[in-house]
Amino acid sequence: MRKKFVVFVSGYGRGAIEIIKDFENSLIYPELSLILSSFENSYSLKIAEENGISTAIVKRDIFKSKNEFEEEILKILKFNNIDYIFLAGWNYIVGEKLLNSYKNKIVNIHPSILPSFKGKNAIDQAIEAGVKITGITTHFVDSSIDGGKIIEQKCIRINEGDNFRLLDNKIFKSGTVLTLETINTVFI
Secondary structure (H helix, E strand, O other): OOOEEEEEEOOOOHHHHHHHHHHHOOOOOOEEEEEEEOOOOOHHHHHHHHOOOEEEEOOHHHOOOHHHHHHHHHHHHHHOOOOEEEEOOOOOOOOHHHHHHOOOOEEEEEOOOOOOOOOOOHHHHHHHHOOOEEEEEEEEOOOOOOOOOEEEEEEEEOOOOOOHHHHHHHHHHHHHHHHHHHHHHHOO
């Protein structure tokens, strides 16, 4: 029986859209069962629905606490029999509720070669630091910020004249390959 996974997004959802395309093209082995967004206008929700993939919206600001927010998410995950979680632009630190329920089953993708440039604005951090190599990492989520066990990494050269947009594009393209490899390796 194929394992079921969900993709969490908090914005437009370009990473989730690539996962949906790969799933629809039979490149992903586990079952993409759900796209869960904290942003009701995420374009990934529309693409998921067009492809017959379930969607859910859980807005953080309607809950009094992170605990209540995560309890609502857990209800949805349990209803959909979700085995694994992939964070593709999720803007919230995963709390105890989710971590305890999905121990070693939550994966994040981060636009740097961890442990360098953790947290927000990793691409800007790399540009400001003047490094010549950056990249993208998939890692298990734990209670630290971008500190969980590393799964895979891909390096990206920063060329003279690369600005945020160019570097973000390179990292995103490499990240789509890394995402596919990670999901097919971990979510089995």
